[in-house]
Amino acid sequence: MAVDARVTARRGFRALAPLRDFLxxxxxxxxxxxxxxxxxxxxxxxxxxxxxxxxxxxxxxLSLGRYSFGMDLHHWVNDGLMTLFFFVVGLEIKxxxxxxxxATRRTLVMPMLAALGGMAVPAVIYLSIAGGEAARGxxxxxxxxxALAVGLxxxxxxxxxxxxxxxxxGLAVVDDIGAIVVIAIFYSKGFTLGWFLxxxxxxxxxxxxxxxxxxxxxxxxxxxxxxxxxxxxxxxHPTMAGVVMxxxxxxxxxxxxxxxxxxxLAAEPxxxxxxxxxxxxxxxxxxxxxxxxxxxxxxxxxxAGLEVSTDSLRDxxxxxxxxxxxxxxxxxxxxxxxxxxxxxxxxGAGELPEGTSRRTLLxxxxxxxxxxxxxxxxSELAFTAEQQRNDAKxxxxxxxxxxxxxxxxxxxxxxxxxxxxxGDAATSTAHST
Numbered sequence: 432m433a434v435d436a437r438v439t440a441r442r443g444f445r446a447l448a449p450l451r452d453f454l455x456x457x458x459x460x461x462x463x464x465x466x467x468x469x470x471x472x473x474x475x476x477x478x479x480x481x482x483x484x485x486x487x488x489x490x491x492x493l494s495l496g497r498y499s500f501g502m503d504l505h506h507w508v509n510d511g512l513m514t515l516f517f518f519v520v521g522l523e524i525k526x527x528x529x530x531x532x533x534a535t536r537r538t539l540v541m542p543m544l545a546a547l548g549g550m551a552v553p554a555v556i557y558l559s560i561a562g563g564e565a566a567r568g569x570x571x572x573x574x575x576x577x578a579l580a581v582g583l584x585x586x587x588x589x590x591x592x593x594x595x596x597x598x599x600x601g602l603a604v605v606d607d608i609g610a611i612v613v614i615a616i617f618y619s620k621g622f623t624l625g626w627f628l629x630x631x632x633x634x635x636x637x638x639x640x641x642x643x644x645x646x647x648x649x650x651x652x653x654x655x656x657x658x659x660x661x662x663x664x665x666x667x668h669p670t671m672a673g674v675v676m677x678x679x680x681x682x683x684x685x686x687x688x689x690x691x692x693x694x695x696l697a698a699e700p701x702x703x704x705x706x707x708x709x710x711x712x713x714x715x716x717x718x719x720x721x722x723x724x725x726x727x728x729x730x731x732x733x734x735a736g737l738e739v740s741t742d743s744l745r746d747x748x749x750x751x752x753x754x755x756x757x758x759x760x761x762x763x764x765x766x767x768x769x770x771x772x773x774x775x776x777x778x779g780a781g782e783l784p785e786g787t788s789r790r791t792l793l794x795x796x797x798x799x800x801x802x803x804x805x806x807x808x809x810s811e812l813a814f815t816a817e818q819q820r821n822d823a824k825x826x827x828x829x830x831x832x833x834x835x836x837x838x839x840x841x842x843x844x845x846x847x848x849x850x851x852x853x854g855d856a857a858t859s860t861a862h863s864t
Contacts, residue, residue, distance in 0.1 A: 460723025521677015572759025
């Protein structure tokens with residue numbers, strides 16, 4: 432009986448619903464993320480604020496013989512732990528590209544256009560405002576925080592069609608790809624070829640091991656660490672190692688014996704007839720909660736501790752960096768998403784999400800303006816001057832709150848609230864689960 436119970440539990444674990452599992456974790460993780468941000472802001476504005484900054488300035492060194500490698504705790508979080516976050520992002524991109532919302536042309540085109548508009552327009556707005564003083568910050572307002580954006584729309588599930596939520600998820604995934612490319616190309620520094628070749632060798636070894644049939648996750652951990660170290664020493668931001676390893680994770684099902692190619696399955700893409708779970712799906716299921724509930728909140732706790740005062744607000748109001756970031760997120764994001772999506776639909780490049788009106792699409796665009804996690808991350812890389820970095824972070828916080836409120840206002844006070852049967856309400860009622 433005990434054996435039967437274990438088998439039943441195991442089968443229950445195998446019967447994962449990846450997207451539902453992902454969205455549930457993102458929504459709940461958004462709550463923890465907000466709590467960590469508030470805690471950091473409160474602590475940084477108390478008489479004990481020196482202790483807050485002292486913690487993240489603490490050096491932590493690792494020694495191996497005569498070699499020692501170390502960073503302060505702040506960089507261990509940003510460069511080290513955030514690599515696991517980007518590894519999960521890589522897994523998410525791989526899943527969506529193989530069996531999710533980016534797997535076919537029909538589902539890929541419109542989120543891609545929306546994401547491109549949501550990246551290009553904010554960057555242009557930022558450069559038009561702050562390009563003369565701090566042009567390197569153009570990448571900050573390009574980002575969308577999946578956890579907070581998806582969590583916000585989940586709170587309005589009755590008014591947002593499932594197709595619109597899926598559209599936002601696809602948009603955010605393409606946005607993540609864009610942010611990864613921007614970080615890798617524009618925010619790396621001091622490039623050293625030798626160390627970069629070491630990282631490439633680790634990646635090549637990963638590909639070879641996959642080719643010869645090695646699929647035990649633990650075998651790839653040393654190679655991931657070697658790739659991270661090589662990129663760090665090469666001057667390329669080391670979190671890119673997490674993205675690459677995530678993209679190389681096989682979308683293969685690994686039953687008790689042998690491997691099954693997921694693409695050959697005629698039924699559910701990631702589930703074999705015996706309900707086995709793919710390596711990619713299993714890793715995302717295990718690591719995503721750690722990313723959402725530990726790493727991202729810890730990152731926010733380490734980076735959101737701004738001193739908010741009359742002076743800091745006055746400085747931000749007079750800062751072109753703050754205005755560039757704020758306008759890029761609050762105005763540029765929804766404008767870019769709407770403009771590129773509607774033009775794409777007009778020229779026949781794709782179709783709008785089923786049951787989604789222009790007003791709902793505008794609400795989704797405002798939700799995409801919640802930049803936060805990745806925006807904070809890029810601000811750490813883009814600005815060397817502490818004042819500019821603080822102005823950007825304060826603008827990110829205010830813009831994320833403003834975007835969330837605007838998204839709620841646009842969607843909640845749509846015509847359906849006054850009793851009209853709009854396409855949004857009808858589709859939401861028909862498809863809500």
